[in-house]
Amino acid sequence: MKLTEFIRDRLIAYLIYTTIWALVLVFLFAFHVPVEAIIIASVLIMLGVIAAEMWAFLRKRRFYEKLMSDLSQLDKKYLLSEMLDEPEFLDGRILHNAICEADKSMCEHIAEYRRENKNFREYIELWVHEIKLPVAGLQLMCHNDGNTRYNEQLRRIDDYIENVLYYARSESAEKDYIIKPVSLKRVFSEVAVRNREELQAHGMNLKTSELDTDVMTDGKWLSFIIGQLMSNSLKYDATEIIVKGEDFPDRTVLHFRDNGIGIPESDLPFIFDKTFTGENGRTHKKSTGMGLYIVKKLCDRLGHTVEASSVQGEFTEISIIFGKNELYKIE
Amino acid sequence: MKRIMIIEDETSLRDELSLLLKNAGYEPIAVTDYNNVSEQMKAANVDLILLDINLPNVNGETLLQEYRRSSDTPVIMLTSRNTEIDEVLSMSYGADDFVTKPYNPTILFLRISAVLKRSASKGTAQMYHDAEVSTVKGSLIKNGTEQILTKNEMIIFQLLLDRIGEIVTRDELMTALWDNDEFVNDNALSVNISRLRGKLVELGYPDAIETRKKQGYVLK
Structure with missing residues (x-):
């Protein structure tokens, strides 16, 4: 709040003062009051007005300057009301109360959404567990009847169910994972065995090296992530997947490389964006643009970094970087 | 013939699982009354137990914890609750393996025979x-x-x-x-x-x- 701004804001008041004083002067002259007395009275009144205005300006400035600087420093602007002291001047108090009330109402609103979101997510989790029972039942029935014709479709249903589950998990603010040492080898082979039939039907070659290492992550989430990468390799015509672990003092990197159709350079920066399908999505097979988005979200939540590099027609490589924090290790 | 106890409340799944095990040369024993599962587990003389986590009246993990106090018969948890937390909890309560639904029967057999072998062959060539x-x-x-x-x-x-x-x-x-x-x-x-x-x-x-x-x- 600048002085000039304050004066401009108060201009009408000054105009009224001046008009009234001009009228008073006319009267004083009419009654032949001595000029010296008029000057002294004018100066005194002027000083009084200036002093009163300065006082009003200064106390307002103190409040609003603090408000503005708090506002610019806060990364969550809605916390402003928590930072403000109640001012002693009337319009400041009105503003303060208004801000506090608006804030409270917003918090209630958010809490309501959070509750609804949580309920929805819990329902999704419940639903996923429920729908898995008939899928499991069907799978056993097929096996018992010696019919393998439906296996592929059942596996696809299960994959789509997992997608919904992990999408819900990735979007939720709740911590429902646990970080502990997980063997890369174990997770990878578990995913590979689960997808064995489809991988073999595509004539896929799997090559693994240096996976004898533990990373700090949630095993189930990682197995979903690797499953997603594998299903992308299958979708985009890869015939070979090379999985390699690389150990550094401060991190472990999992390289997942396939020789599929690759990703155009112009699409590469966007592949982790929600619903981005890009050129491959248009020209190739059905793509929802959700797979890699969920992968990225899950990695973010677990504190891993995920990177992609690719040369069209040659390879696609997704790298997941696991941090090594000594604090993580709770034995 | 190895006897395997099935504790699974979903009827169709239980029947199919029994059939599956029977066809594979095991003797399945299915629990149908869920009021005193714990007693049934202790009374049954079996080589392996397949235990679901979500059961009526009782939680599989609690059952396992209780069962482990008196017996070290191998237990494989079968569940659709596919979280690391459940797996860690089950393993710490003494489960021998953790298989999530829907399971590939071939993989399930592999796990069953691995667990049975681990408990049977204690050093014998x-x-x-x-x-x-x-x-x-x-x-x-x-x-x-x-x-x-x-x-x-x-x-x-x-x-x-x-x-x-x-x-x-x-x-x-x-x-x-x-x-x-x-x-x-x-x-x-x-x-x-x-x-x-x-x-x-x-x-x-x-x-x-x-x-x-x-x-x-x-x-x-």
């Missing part, structure tokens, strides 16, 4: 006719002559030996290999089997592995 099977050295020893098997050949031989006289499908062999990080293809499996045959011939077991067209292999 396995024999194939008059040859000793050394999993540590990865070899077959007969009359002092040692025939080294590769890792793949050993996995195949083990599976055939565990079910000697029965048909083992290519699918099962393949799953077992993949489960041990050997991501081989169809051709490689055929090559491995013919090499294994050759080694068995050298040890004096001609025609040990019989091929059943479109079904699988039988070790005799």
Whole structure:
């Protein structure tokens, strides 16, 4: 709040003062009051007005300057009301109360959404567990009847169910994972065995090296992530997947490389964006643009970094970087 | 015949699981009354228990914890609650394995036989006719002559030996290999089997592995 701004804001008041004083002067002259007395009275009144205005300006400035600087420093602007002291001047108090009330109402609103979101997510989790029972039942029935014709479709249903589950998990603010040492080898082979039939039907070659290492992550989430990468390799015509672990003092990197159709350079920066399908999505097979988005979200939540590099027609490589924090290790 | 107790409240799943186990040569015992599961578990004289986590009135993890105080019969948790937290909890309560629904039956069998074997063979050497099977050295020893098997050949031989006289499908062999990080293809499996045959011939077991067209292999 600048002085000039304050004066401009108060201009009408000054105009009224001046008009009234001009009228008073006319009267004083009419009654032949001595000029010296008029000057002294004018100066005194002027000083009084200036002093009163300065006082009003200064106390307002103190409040609003603090408000503005708090506002610019806060990364969550809605916390402003928590930072403000109640001012002693009337319009400041009105503003303060208004801000506090608006804030409270917003918090209630958010809490309501959070509750609804949580309920929805819990329902999704419940639903996923429920729908898995008939899928499991069907799978056993097929096996018992010696019919393998439906296996592929059942596996696809299960994959789509997992997608919904992990999408819900990735979007939720709740911590429902646990970080502990997980063997890369174990997770990878578990995913590979689960997808064995489809991988073999595509004539896929799997090559693994240096996976004898533990990373700090949630095993189930990682197995979903690797499953997603594998299903992308299958979708985009890869015939070979090379999985390699690389150990550094401060991190472990999992390289997942396939020789599929690759990703155009112009699409590469966007592949982790929600619903981005890009050129491959248009020209190739059905793509929802959700797979890699969920992968990225899950990695973010677990504190891993995920990177992609690719040369069209040659390879696609997704790298997941696991941090090594000594604090993580709770034995 | 190995007896396996099934604790699963979903009726159709329980029936199919029983049938599956029966067809695979196990004796399934299904729990149908969920009021005193804990007592039934203790009273049953079985070799393995398949235990669901979500049960009426009671939680599988609690049941397991209680059961472990009096028995060390192997328990495999079967669940659709696919979270690391459940797995860690189950394992810490003393489960021997954790399999999530829907499960591939071949993988389930693999897990069952692995758990049963772990609890049964406490250091006793396995024999194939008059040859000793050394999993540590990865070899077959007969009359002092040692025939080294590769890792793949050993996995195949083990599976055939565990079910000697029965048909083992290519699918099962393949799953077992993949489960041990050997991501081989169809051709490689055929090559491995013919090499294994050759080694068995050298040890004096001609025609040990019989091929059943479109079904699988039988070790005799």
